[in-house]
Amino acid sequence: MQSPGAQTTRNCVSCGRTISWDANVCPYCGHDYRGTMAGVPQKKETAMPTIGGILILLASLLYLVGGGVVTAGSSFFISVGGGAGVVCGVGLLILGIISFLGGIFAIQRKNFAIALIGGIFVVVTVIGLIGLILVAVSKDEFEN
Numbered sequence: 001m002q003s004p005g006a007q008t009t010r011n012c013v014s015c016g017r018t019i020s021w022d023a024n025v026c027p028y029c030g031h032d033y034r035g036t037m038a039g040v041p042q043k044k045e046t047a048m049p050t051i052g053g054i055l056i057l058l059a060s061l062l063y064l065v066g067g068g069v070v071t072a073g074s075s076f077f078i079s080v081g082g083g084a085g086v087v088c089g090v091g092l093l094i095l096g097i098i099s100f101l102g103g104i105f106a107i108q109r110k111n112f113a114i115a116l117i118g119g120i121f122v123v124v125t126v127i128g129l130i131g132l133i134l135v136a137v138s139k140d141e142f143e144n
């Protein structure tokens, strides 16, 4: 004789007690099986922070290269007013370094504030602008 209810019970994955096979919710611990069936809504992750971060990184490289060229070029003419050029070049380098960090943080989905600042610094470039938008709209995906 088949034991009654052989196919009609199962053990709750949460508390281990025997519950009805088709129970939606465990009567003992309240574990909700409808959620696991339908797929528990998890933190949504898109490629936007990664793409945005890469774009910000690329834009920051433009700044670093441009800043390097301006600094080096201006320093040749420092006696004839190249000093301002050096200041501009160094400024570009600093912006480039900060936005480079911002791009890396964006790819890692960390430090939203720095990622955003990095994007703002490169906003004058088209890829920087797109990167900033992608980072800004995916704020929820960042850890902080």
Ligand SMILES: [Zn+2]
Pocket (backbone or CB within 6 Å): 012, 013, 014, 015, 016, 017, 026, 027, 028, 029, 030, 031
């Ligand atoms: Zn349970």
